Amino acid sequence: MSQKSWSDVVREREDAFERAVVDAMRQLMQGRHMYQSIVIPNHIDKYLLMKDGKNEQHNHTSITAMMTGHWLLQGPPAALGAARVCVCRPPDLKLFCQHSRCDRVEAFNLVYAKSLLGDLGGKADFQTEKGESEQKFVFGYQCQSCKGTPEFFLIHRRGLRLTLEGRSPMEHVAVPAVIPKSFHRFYVGAVIAHQSGHTLSGIFMLRTLIEQWARQVTGSTKRDADQVMEAYMETLPKDFSDRFPSMRKLYAELSADIHGAVGAPELFDRGRQIIDEHFDARRLFRLADKAAGPPAAVASEKPELSA
Ligand SMILES: [Zn+2]
Ligand SMILES: [Zn+2]
Incomplete structure (x- = not known):
C-alpha cells in the first residue's frame, strides 16, 4: 500500500x-x-x-x-494552487x-x-x-x-x-382516513404546530379535536368539558372501552399539560396515536361517525376484530 x-x-x-x-x-x-x-x-x-x-x-x-x-x-473546479471554496448543490x-x-x-x-x-x-x-x-x-x-x-x-x-x-407550499400533513372530514382542520393544525416547534399549541389543538368530537357525538352543551367527556365515554360499548385507551383520560392528560404550559413532545406523539387508534376502532366497531343522537343504538352490533 x-x-x-x-x-x-x-x-x-x-x-x-x-x-x-x-x-x-x-x-x-x-x-x-x-x-x-x-x-x-x-x-x-x-x-x-x-x-x-x-x-x-x-x-x-x-x-x-x-x-x-x-x-x-x-x-468551476478549483484552479491549481487556488484555495478551495465549498460548493454545495443539493x-x-x-x-x-x-x-x-x-x-x-x-x-x-x-x-x-x-x-x-x-x-x-x-x-x-x-x-x-x-x-x-x-x-x-x-x-x-x-x-x-x-x-x-x-x-x-x-x-x-x-x-x-x-x-x-x-x-x-406548506408541508403536507397526512390525516388518517378514519378522522371525520370536519375535524381535519384541528388535526392538521395540531401536527403543523408540533412540527414547527410549538408543541403546546399542538396539544391544545388535539384536546380541541377530542372535545369538539365528544360534543358532536353527545350533543352536550355543558360548559364543563370533563362532564362532556364522561357522557361521551358512556356512548361507547363496554368492549370498546376495555380494549382501547380512554379519551377521557387522554383529555385529562392533555389538560394537565396545557395548565402546566409544558408542551411535551412525547405526550403529543402518544396522544396523536391514541386518537388515530380511537377513530380506527370506531370504524371497526361500526359506530356511527355522523353524530348527534344516541350512537349507543349501534352498540349491539358485533365488532369485527381479528384476534
Ligand atoms: Zn407530482
Ligand atoms: Zn413528533
Whole structure:
C-alpha cells in the first residue's frame, strides 16, 4: 500500500466537508420540519500531531477557510494552487407531491438554486453577531411525475448550522382516513404546530379535536368539558372501552399539560396515536361517525376484530 500524500489527505477532507453540507441540506428538505436545524460536524479540519510525546491538535487551515467562508452553489473546479471554496448543490429529492394527480411520494428534481445574500450587489458576505458566515439559500424542486409548479425551500446558514426557515407550499400533513372530514382542520393544525416547534399549541389543538368530537357525538352543551367527556365515554360499548385507551383520560392528560404550559413532545406523539387508534376502532366497531343522537343504538352490533 502506498502512503497517501498530504495533499490527498487534505483533498479527501475537503470532499468530505462538501458532502456533509450537501447531505445536511438534503436531510433538512426531505426529512425535517420547519425551524429544525442540522449542525455540520466541526472536526473535519482538525488533526493530531505528536510533539514531545504528546498529541497536539492542529487545523488544516485551507479546510477551516472552506468551512467558515462563503459557500457557492456552483463553481468551476478549483484552479491549481487556488484555495478551495465549498460548493454545495443539493441533490434531487423524494418528496410528497400534493398534486391531485400524484398524492404520494415522488422524485423531485432541483430546478432552481439561488444564494440570496450573495446577490445584493457588491457585498458578498454577511455575518452573524458572533462573526459566523451567514447565507440564505432558496431551492426549487419539481415533481418528475406531474411536472407541476415547483416547491420551494429556504435554508438559512449561520456558520455550520443550517436551519429550514421557509417552505412553499406548506408541508403536507397526512390525516388518517378514519378522522371525520370536519375535524381535519384541528388535526392538521395540531401536527403543523408540533412540527414547527410549538408543541403546546399542538396539544391544545388535539384536546380541541377530542372535545369538539365528544360534543358532536353527545350533543352536550355543558360548559364543563370533563362532564362532556364522561357522557361521551358512556356512548361507547363496554368492549370498546376495555380494549382501547380512554379519551377521557387522554383529555385529562392533555389538560394537565396545557395548565402546566409544558408542551411535551412525547405526550403529543402518544396522544396523536391514541386518537388515530380511537377513530380506527370506531370504524371497526361500526359506530356511527355522523353524530348527534344516541350512537349507543349501534352498540349491539358485533365488532369485527381479528384476534
Ligand atoms: Zn407530482
Ligand atoms: Zn413528533
